[in-house]
Amino acid sequence: MTAKLVLATHNAHKVDELRRILGPLLDGIDLVGYDGPEPVEDGLTFQENALIKARAAFAHTGVPSIADDSGICLAALDGAPGIHSARYAGTRVDSDNVAHLLEELARVGADRPEDRRAEFCCAAAFVMDGIEHVELGVWTGTVLGEPAGANGFGYDPVFQPDGYDVASAQLAAEQKDAISHRRRAFTQLIPVVRAKLLAS
Template structure:
């Protein structure tokens, strides 16, 4: 089995990604990450996903997958965007939801998009050198995929499933909030599902490369 570390401390994401990736994990053991969290100082979802995956790969020496996800609200000029998880300053989902609804107020334009960047970083083999010889370090193999899930922000939370901003987000392809969708319904169309399914062939290839 090839070990691949999932660069998150969020148990919800671990469960979700194991479901989403499914058969792509054949021959792969997806392990949780116990290392330090890097500073996510990128200015895009893609940059922050790569920061997390690079940090986990460097800490463990294993291939690492990570994502950076959030909600971008049109009437708030794309906020909270890459700051979604820390929007209220507490990293508490309830606090984030309340602040989002407070800032949006009674705006009639409630269009929003869930965004996910999924990244894979495969560190070079131990002892590998760069193309110009031993003085140059070999580079990691990096891939990133971006996906979007458009919808609207509701005026009040609905549903008890999911996590994050799910209770106040109604996807365009559903008549309920993301928190009211079944696990199968959400996994079929969500931003995270789209991004990681696009990345899945490269994750699956790790097993065949052994």
């Protein structure tokens, strides 16, 4: 019998990306969508918010659930946008958030590449009866002066990963999937998920 696992997100881009990333890792586990209510994400860290979402999905469905919370953090902005990345400009429109990030960097005079160092962070959480587990994945790079590329979403057009000379949004999906913060977090989480689900 195939085990079921709920992916607790209403973000269509994230659903597509996580299915690509997790597909080969979830042999024997059926990843299903979530259509329940969105919880209030009032945690103070990515880890807390990921757990809030996974707990809500598990409570609503009764099925073991995974969720993530992610964003971009810049030392020049004292860690901002951080957990507020999705609504940094006061909207959920990616282009608005990117424009606001660039405005904030200009405001603090972060002109040199070394002043624009960034981390994409992703906390991946797993919740089922009596079990809660979280892993954190970090992807380092630099924020570019202007957007480039049409792939990806969020801050991908202005994030240049370390070791690359292009924006994340200029990478093919399979390239990004292999090295992203989300890949790193879920690659650490899935062995725990498999051990618990396939043993139960």
